[in-house]
Amino acid sequence: MSPYIEDNSNVSHGAQNDKLQDTFPHIDADPTALPLSLDPFTITTATGFMPLRPPQVELPLSFIALTKLADEIPVVKLDSSPGLLASYQVGPTIDKHHALPNLVDEIDKLIADDGMPDLAAVTAVFREYAFIASAYLLEPCWERQNTGLEGFGLGRQVLPRCIAGPLVKTAKMYAPIRNDRMSLLTARRLDIHPFMSYAAAYCLFNYRFADPAVGTSKYDNLRLIRAFEQGLDPSSSEAGFILTHLDMVKHSGGLIKGTADILSAIEAGNDRSYVVEGFRTMLETMESIEKSMETMWANSKPKDYNTYRTFIFGISSQPMFPVGVNYEGENDNEPLCFRGANDSIIPLLDSLLEIPMPQNPLTDILKEFRSYRPRPHREFLAYVRRRADELALRDYCCGDVETAVLYLRLLEHVRSFRWRHWLFAREYIIRRTSHPTATGGTPIVTWLPNQLFACLDLMRKVWDNIADEDKQDVPRFVLEMMANVEDQRNKLQKEVDRWCSERGVPAN
Numbered sequence: 001m002s003p004y005i006e007d008n009s010n011v012s013h014g015a016q017n018d019k020l021q022d023t024f025p026h027i028d029a030d031p032t033a034l035p036l037s038l039d040p041f042t043i044t045t046a047t048g049f050m051p052l053r054p055p056q057v058e059l060p061l062s063f064i065a066l067t068k069l070a071d072e073i074p075v076v077k078l079d080s081s082p083g084l085l086a087s088y089q090v091g092p093t094i095d096k097h098h099a100l101p102n103l104v105d106e107i108d109k110l111i112a113d114d115g116m117p118d119l120a121a122v123t124a125v126f127r128e129y130a131f132i133a134s135a136y137l138l139e140p141c142w143e144r145q146n147t148g149l150e151g152f153g154l155g156r157q158v159l160p161r162c163i164a165g166p167l168v169k170t171a172k173m174y175a176p177i178r179n180d181r182m183s184l185l186t187a188r189r190l191d192i193h194p195f196m197s198y199a200a201a202y203c204l205f206n207y208r209f210a211d212p213a214v215g216t217s218k219y220d221n222l223r224l225i226r227a228f229e230q231g232l233d234p235s236s237s238e239a240g241f242i243l244t245h246l247d248m249v250k251h252s253g254g255l256i257k258g259t260a261d262i263l264s265a266i267e268a269g270n271d272r273s274y275v276v277e278g279f280r281t282m283l284e285t286m287e288s289i290e291k292s293m294e295t296m297w298a299n300s301k302p303k304d305y306n307t308y309r310t311f312i313f314g315i316s317s318q319p320m321f322p323v324g325v326n327y328e329g330e331n332d333n334e335p336l337c338f339r340g341a342n343d344s345i346i347p348l349l350d351s352l353l354e355i356p357m358p359q360n361p362l363t364d365i366l367k368e369f370r371s372y373r374p375r376p377h378r379e380f381l382a383y384v385r386r387r388a389d390e391l392a393l394r395d396y397c398c399g400d401v402e403t404a405v406l407y408l409r410l411l412e413h414v415r416s417f418r419w420r421h422w423l424f425a426r427e428y429i430i431r432r433t434s435h436p437t438a439t440g441g442t443p444i445v446t447w448l449p450n451q452l453f454a455c456l457d458l459m460r461k462v463w464d465n466i467a468d469e470d471k472q473d474v475p476r477f478v479l480e481m482m483a484n485v486e487d488q489r490n491k492l493q494k495e496v497d498r499w500c501s502e503r504g505v506p507a508n
Contacts, residue, residue, distance in 0.1 A: 167195075
């Protein structure tokens with residue numbers, strides 16, 4: 001566990017806080033009315049896993065050197081001229097020309113109206129430093145890739161103090177709340193890893209609008225704030241890769257609402273109709289999410305992925321960083337290792353549906369990834385895992401044919417999502433590079449199938465436990481769905497065996 005983050009993946013609130021609304025008092029709030037001193041990823045049913053407000057684009061003038069450097073970094077800048085990465089000048093600009101002063105003290109001046117740290121502004125500053133850090137560390141790998149040499153070589157092994165100090169400070173920004181309430185809300189802090197974050201930097205806090213009045217309602221209205229390659233052009237594959245993820249997550253409020261409704265109904269002993277309604281909300285939401293997910297093929301071309309993928313590698317379990325990275329002046333100058341970005345959509349469904357994962361090193365990494373989400377996401381998912389277990393949610397759902405079928409249908413969305421994710425990995429990465437690990441340091445061939453096999457096996461188990469006479473009354477599409485489960489499991493196993501054999505790695 002990193003020294004810069006708490007392990008609250010197994011958080012327990014005690015019996016007095018078992019009601020979801022007591023533990024998460026903002027869940028039904030108007031996000032625009034919440035203070036800027038709250039973590040911007042505080043969860044509401046309106047925003048889901050998205051930030052409470054669109055990310056801050058402009059920073060105070062005291063950070064002008066930071067924003068100016070970030071503007072200059074992309075291979076192609078906003079004005080279409082070549083940036084620093086085009087000529088491999090990020091490192092020299094920072095190391096030799098000292099373009100970035102140490103602005104660590106300026107972070108303390110980011111104060112909200114309630115007198116506490118403005119965590120929305122702090123997160124925006126974190127985003128800038130995260131992009132600069134990844135560009136700086138991975139620039140040598142990018143240069144090697146472009147000159148046609150085999151492999152990525154080594155990245156820079158030391159992150160300069162002018163980046164490391166502010167990056168760490170923003171990541172662990174902390175302020176006490178002035179009351180005596182004993183709960184997870186006794187502090188407002190970001191509490192994230194000081195490295196590129198999927199939520200707080202790369203994707204969910206990295207968008208702006210062409211027309212603010214349109215907002216996220218139309219994909220074509222979305223633009224990136226920061227990019228590495230050509231992502232400031234909204235038609236580029238880099239922009240498409242990031243913005244498609246954003247377009248998916250914008251629907252996630254329905255998952256929060258459905259989860260809350262299901263847990264609350266079971267807890268209160270309400271009629272099953274309330275649970276059924278919660279499942280229907282989640283099913284409709286997942287249909288929207290997967291519809292958006294399918295647009296990835298058009299928005300971001302598989303042939304382009306490796307042109308910007310270099311900059312989203314983590315610094316853990318990667319040959320480019322054999323012992324991690326030394327953050328100058330931090331952690332007693334001992335190397336730090338971070339895996340990188342991770343989403344919350346499917347982990348929420350894994351938690352709610354109590355999908356059992358196999359006991360193996362891949363599942364250990366899956367649990368490690370929990371710490372790479374924003375603190376509010378971690379707390380919500382930990383709560384859902386605990387309450388689903390305490391309420392025996394899976395057994396409850398499987399005790400009635402109607403809810404068992406709804407449970408299976410939501411599992412089907414997990415299967416479909418994970419299968420599409422596998423297809424992305426196969427077509428965007430496995431067919432195009434021999435690099436053995438994904439950006440988070442996981443084995444590229446066996447990582448995704450580990451979780452997909454678990455879902456397929458649970459679907460088969462739930463189906464087998466439904467009585468034959470009850471199966472005769474289920475809709476025809478459910479029968480077809482279950483027939484596909486068997487076919488897909490066999491197909492997936494053959495694909496994994498094939499790719500493992502070709503690459504000389506074990507299949508299990």
